[in-house]
Amino acid sequence: MTEPEFSIKKTLEEAETDAYLMTGNLHNSDIYYATHFLASDDFVYLQTGTGEEVLFISEMEKGRAEIESRVSNIKTTQDLGYREKIKEKKDASLAYAACISELLLREKVKKVSVPYDFPIFYSDSLKEAGFSIVPVKSPFQKIRSLKRPKEVEAIKYAQMAGEKAMGAAIAIIREAEERDGILYHEGEMLTGTKVNSAIDHRLLDFGCEAEETIVSCGKDTANPHGTTDGPLMANAPIILDIFPRSKKKRYFADMTRTVLHGEASKELKEMYESVLAAQEKGLQTVKPGIPASDVHNAVCDVFEKRGYDTYRSGSKVGFIHSTGHGVGLDVHELPGVGENGVLLEAGNVITIEPGLYYPETGGIRLEDMVLVTENGYENLTGLEKRFVL
Template identity: 55%
Template sequence: MITDKNSLDISETLQEHRSDAFMIVGNSNNADMFYSTHFFASDSFAYIQTKEANEIMLVSEMERGRAEIESRVAQVRTLQDCNYRDKIRERGDPSIAYCDCLAEILQKHGVRRVSVPRDFPYHIAQTLKEEGFSFEAIKSPFQKLRARKSSSEVGKVRKVQDACNLAMKAAVNMIHKSEEVDGKLNYQGYDLTSEKVRHQIDITLLDHGCESEGTIVSCGKDSANPHWEGAGVLRPDEPIVIDIFPRNKKSRYYADMTRTVIKGEASQRLEDMYEAVLVAQQVATGMIKPGLKCNEIHSKVCDIFDERGYGTSRSGSDTGFIHSTGHGVGLEIHEAPFVGERESVLEAGNIITIEPGLYYPDVGGIRLEDLILVTDDGFENLTEMEKRFIV
């Protein structure tokens, strides 16, 4: 059963690495930092968990009150507690003084060997090394915990995906209501462009407390580049790939969805591509259950495309199906588990995308993407938006 987590204890990982503590320094744009503290701050702060599973946050004095109320961490220390201003006068350098504050906290908790994430600030590690601490950069111990969502986290992702669904409906509706004028799509008397559709998506998301960067509205041959955002006038009889991956501004959780549509008529080749992608997605989604290896899903998708004569990256092709089948979604838009060639095993509470696609530079691309929750006995599709090619 998916339940709320009561602990972020990573002491077992620290024991494996013979470390006294794990430390992160950064702001809330760092997903592990936000996950471990539940505290949002644009300025840098520090999180420490000792091998005894004691947790400490170091924040500025200005953030003390808010951190004590909002953060899940019980021990909140401030720079003022560590006599930061005195240390600046002694050291003549605020950055080194900050390191001295960290050193004071680490020493108080008997920490000498420190594990840090692989993107840990070099200057801080180097300065603390000079003060007698040893460091090891390790794979994030929170990634596996983050991959298995609690019921609360699932609810947060559902909320974002609901907003994403409304935004996708608004985008497709603009295309549906457009008309062909001189080989272009025209909406309410004006050329319908990628930018105008993105604008409508942004407005819809903002109305529901969400935001999105890099939204894809890509038409025609341009859509053969999977991550091309798209620009300019949309045209009839050509595929339009719409990929929306919004984040809730408050919860910080993401969602993800892709639909491909055509206004007008689709060539037989595009119809066949769409059918192949749809079948691949349906089969892959139907396989999902706890205990299944992610590479088995990806391999099956490749099999389906191979059987229909489409190239795949597995066979060395640079056209056709050229990316993985999916990825985890949560505090990052791409996080574990990754549904590709890795042998990661699905667990109840994972939220993953299933997004097969086909891409050919002479006609464009087709991609369909749903967001899937792995349940105790199978899966739940969190994506309500219909799949309709001709709109």
């Protein structure tokens, strides 16, 4: 049998199991990656030690699955007697669990690897039916960290949309007028909510969406994920962090800019210059084969030499988070760019996003997204970095 496109044979051998089983829906990135199929209701993916792949779905999804799914072996609820099992079990969930049991029996599977987040109801049902269940770290997490050309193109598309939205947000802030320290745009008070709305509208123009976009101002920026719904202030830092996803292509991008309308204090200017210098050093460090911790430590070195506190030293102010993370079907995925020793590989898409945060002053963060290449990196973020507008 031909080895599947996404072989997880090594995981099954290490776990001493016959197959890997996962359930999910359109919110589960692993099952979409493995099948290239989406559905609002849960469905099942199975890969056996011999390389056989099975997609188990409801009967109504069969036609669409035959067109969209990369898995050709499709079994439906009707194939496995779902309706008859409902009559027998008097419960739809028990009937569905019985269908999964029958699927495993037909594939001659006895010991099953499942991801850590596998539903406990199905796990208990399978155990009662005589199967051995072994929770394992998802093998698809590592596979997904190495992006193929089509994935990179999908990420670039989302990034393009994100930059258009970021540009629109910055333009509104730049065009604003100050009245008693508060920003106004087109005669109305400019709020974080309004800027967030402008970002959403621009993303929709490109078929993208973003949840939990960060627009924060002033002391709210001292919290890395802080938000400001109300008025945006002049002479204060405004952090804009957008992580859009293409609704069709499903891939995310991620970027952050910090801007200020008015006059920046000497302290804020020095913070911005330090964050920019730390990011540039981090970017220069990126290349395949080095530990991600080298990038993180390079960023911390810059901050500490300039007298700022860092996460590395256990500080609760200053640089208080890791340097970055992988981006793909999830906005946060492998590899992490922090204190871990994982080696960067060509094909990783990661963020480099140092920041400084002080409660009495506010925060500054800059975030670019890069592709690790054979010789170094390609910066996928083209939007300029300008602090004072």
